[in-house]
Amino acid sequence: xxxxxxxxxxxxxxxxxxxxxxxxxxxxxxxxxxxxxxxxxxxxxxxxxxxxxxxxxxxxxxxxxxxxxxxxxxxxxxxxxxxxxxxxxxxxxxxxxxxxxxxxxxxxxxxxxxxxxxxxxxxxxxxxxxxxxxxxxxxxxxxxxxxxxxxxxxxxxxxxxxxxxxxxxxxxxxxxxxxxxxxxxxxxxxxxxxxxxxxxxxxxxxxxxxxxxxxxxxxxxxxxxxxxxxxxxxxxxxxxxxxxxxxxxxxxxxxxxxxxxxxxxxxxxxxxxxxxxxxxxxxxxxxxxxxxxxxxxxxxxxxxxxxxxxxxxxxxxxxxxxxxxxxxxxxx
Amino acid sequence: xxxxxxxxxxxxxxxxxxxxxxxxxxxxxxxxxxxxxxxxxxxxxxxxxxxxxxxxxxxxxxxxxxxxxxxxxxxxxxxxxxxxxxxxxxxxxxxxxxxxxxxxxxxxxxxxxxxxxxxxxxxxxxxxxxxxxxxxxxxxxxxxxxxxxxxxxxxxxxxxxxxxxxxxxxxxxxxxxxxxxxxxxxxxxxxxxxxxxxxxxxxxxxxxxxxxxxxxxxxxxxxxxxxxxxxxxxxxxxxxxxxxxxxxxxxxxxxxxxxxx
Numbered sequence: 001x002x003x004x005x006x007x008x009x010x011x012x013x014x015x016x017x018x019x020x021x022x023x024x025x026x027x028x029x030x031x032x033x034x035x036x037x038x039x040x041x042x043x044x045x046x047x048x049x050x051x052x053x054x055x056x057x058x059x060x061x062x063x064x065x066x067x068x069x070x071x072x073x074x075x076x077x078x079x080x081x082x083x084x085x086x087x088x089x090x091x092x093x094x095x096x097x098x099x100x101x102x103x104x105x106x107x108x109x110x111x112x113x114x115x116x117x118x119x120x121x122x123x124x125x126x127x128x129x130x131x132x133x134x135x136x137x138x139x140x141x142x143x144x145x146x147x148x149x150x151x152x153x154x155x156x157x158x159x160x161x162x163x164x165x166x167x168x169x170x171x172x173x174x175x176x177x178x179x180x181x182x183x184x185x186x187x188x189x190x191x192x193x194x195x196x197x198x199x200x201x202x203x204x205x206x207x208x209x210x211x212x213x214x215x216x217x218x219x220x221x222x223x224x225x226x227x228x229x230x231x232x233x234x235x236x237x238x239x240x241x242x243x244x245x246x247x248x249x250x251x252x253x254x255x256x257x258x259x260x261x262x263x264x265x266x267x268x269x270x271x272x273x274x275x276x277x278x279x280x281x282x283x284x285x286x287x288x289x290x291x292x293x294x295x296x297x298x299x300x301x302x303x304x305x306x307x308x309x310x311x312x313x314x315x316x317x318x319x320x321x322x323x324x325x326x327x328x329x330x331x332x
Numbered sequence: 333x334x335x336x337x338x339x340x341x342x343x344x345x346x347x348x349x350x351x352x353x354x355x356x357x358x359x360x361x362x363x364x365x366x367x368x369x370x371x372x373x374x375x376x377x378x379x380x381x382x383x384x385x386x387x388x389x390x391x392x393x394x395x396x397x398x399x400x401x402x403x404x405x406x407x408x409x410x411x412x413x414x415x416x417x418x419x420x421x422x423x424x425x426x427x428x429x430x431x432x433x434x435x436x437x438x439x440x441x442x443x444x445x446x447x448x449x450x451x452x453x454x455x456x457x458x459x460x461x462x463x464x465x466x467x468x469x470x471x472x473x474x475x476x477x478x479x480x481x482x483x484x485x486x487x488x489x490x491x492x493x494x495x496x497x498x499x500x501x502x503x504x505x506x507x508x509x510x511x512x513x514x515x516x517x518x519x520x521x522x523x524x525x526x527x528x529x530x531x532x533x534x535x536x537x538x539x540x541x542x543x544x545x546x547x548x549x550x551x552x553x554x555x556x557x558x559x560x561x562x563x564x565x566x567x568x569x570x571x572x573x574x575x576x577x578x579x580x581x582x583x584x585x586x587x588x589x590x591x592x593x
Contacts, residue, residue: 028502028506028509028510031506032501032502032503032506041503041505045503045504051504052425055418055419056419056425058415059412059415059416059419059431060431062412062416062475063416063431063434063435064434066468066472066475067434067435067437067438067472067475068434068437069453070446070449070450070452070453070472071437071441071449073449073452073453073456074445074448074449074452074453077452083452083455084455128348129348131341131344131345132344132345132348134341135341135342135344135345136345139338139341139342146587148345150580150583151349152348152349152352153579153583154576154579154580155352155353155356157529157533157575157576157578157579158356158533158571158572158575158576159532159533159534159535159549159571159575160533160535160549161533161535161549161552161553161556161568162356162359162533162549162552162568162571162572163355163356165359165552165556165560165564165565165568166355166356166358166359166568167355168556168560169355169358169359169362169560169565170354170355170358172560175358176354176358206351206352206355209348209352238337263440263441263442264442264443266442267441267442267443267444267445267446267536268443268444269443269444269447269535269536269539270535270536270539270549270553274553274556284442284443284444287444287445287448288444288448288540291448291451291540298452301448302448302452305444305445305448305449308442308444308445309441309442309445312442313440316440
């Protein structure tokens with residue numbers, strides 16, 4: 001008895017927004033009574049197995065085809081001697097594309113530069129953003145938190161190109177920074193910030209800092225205020241409280257923030273072109289170079305992309321494992 | 333926490349806000365400069381560059397093109413992402429973890445590699461570079477974000493809601509459209525706007541999969557390569573204002589609905 005009355009009220013509330021017009025048959029009512037519809041649904045919902053297959057078929061197809069397909073095809077092409085296929089030539093299996101990477105030094109340099117850049121900048125972003133996330137989550141009242149967070153999100157919605165351009169205007173020879181330095185009498189000639197490691201690093205940190213903020217904020221926000229109060233009652237000073245309570249509990253946020261920023265910075269393409277110079281070539285520019293010319297360069301580009309992808313995923317996977325172990329170790 | 337550290341922390345926060353906003357503000361201001369030459373100081377001001385943007389037929393057609401791509405790819409991402417979430421939420425079956433891992437895969441692949449792999453795959457399928465290829469790449473790239481947001485929302489839907497509908501004679505199909513989907517509305521709006529912004533702002537995929545017609549970021553990029561000009565500032569500012577307004581609107585409407593339920 002009680003079950004039926006409960007379901008009635010639930011159905012009433014759910015019906016209101018969609019139909020609302022008393023007894024006249026709704027679209028859904030007419031559909032449910034239609035003969036062909038009944039025939040199909042009776043068949044489909046007749047067995048749980050059939051139901052599951054119908055629900056799962058499309059998503060599984062999509063994931064295998066659209067998510068995994070491009071990566072697998074890229075790996076396959078990296079082992080071919082020519083692609084796209086040309087008339088009168090069947091592609092052969094070869095290891096040459098992979099060998100190129102390990103034998104030619106001009107490619108190794110941008111590769112390692114990209115890795116070092118990404119690791120260093122990820123760490124720099126963490127150090128820069130942690131106090132901001134800490135302040136927002138622990139020193140601001142709940143109602144204001146959302147407002148202050150929204151303020152930081154506005155620049156985040158603006159795309160990569162527009163923000164990179166903004167950095168170019170800030171750091172250019174006739175840019176704002178040089179103007180201020182000159183006005184203060186600190187310099188005579190403008191400092192060439194642009195097209196250097198500095199401008200590139202500045203731009204990448206500018207682009208990625210919000211991806212670090214969000215995971216850090218949500219991890220820090222979950223730590224109850226009472227934890228550090230308890231530590232204080234037990235005689236821990238501010239630094240000890242941070243090091244022994246807050247920092248270990250925010251490891252999860254640090255781990256996902258760093259992984260996210262690392263993966264994004266290894267994949268940036270427009271920013272190194274616009275903010276970097278000849279001495280700061282990153283691996284993404286090297287990879288792209290193989291695709292600007294049509295013909296036999298695609299397989300080499302595919303091999304290089306695969307190497308970059310594997311390295312990035314293995315590095316970030318290892319990092320996340322280590323952080324996970326650290327978290328577990330701390331909890332004992 | 334002592335008073336001094338609190339003050340120091342708030343100074344750090346506001347310095348961070350300044351750091352994020354100053355470059356953008358400078359960029360907006362530079363669009364008002366009455367000279368072709370980019371650089372400070374700005375001695376005389378003009379509205380001509382901004383007026384020019386709205387008169388430039390090329391910019392307007394590129395804008396329409398970008399918007400079409402954003403809307404189409406978002407529609408696909410929302411449909412597929414929701415479907416995957418319904419499959420994965422509250423159900424355990426063989427291979428579920430693998431399916432979940434592959435669902436989020438496009439989100440963790442570095443941008444340039446994702447673009448290259450789509451380019452090679454498009455060649456395999458015989459898809460010409462251009463609008464269709466970009467829509468497909470953006471749709472695939474954005475599915476993980478939809479799936480994650482929708483799954484989080486689905487986890488909070490009480491089972492009794494759909495059970496009640498079924499007790500009253502609705503089948504699974506009807507109960508999905510009349511109970512589950514309305515419940516997911518705030519999540520779908522939020523994820524949808526996020527997808528639109530990602531697609532609208534995307535450079536690397538649009539660049540490698542684009543044909544002769546550029547999207548807005550690709551247009552700004554190619555103009556930048558031939559030299560900086562206040563005209564680019566004006567275009568970029570229009571993009572900036574639109575994305576910010578859309579983002580704030582989505583954030584507000586999501587919060588209002590979150591409170592309502």
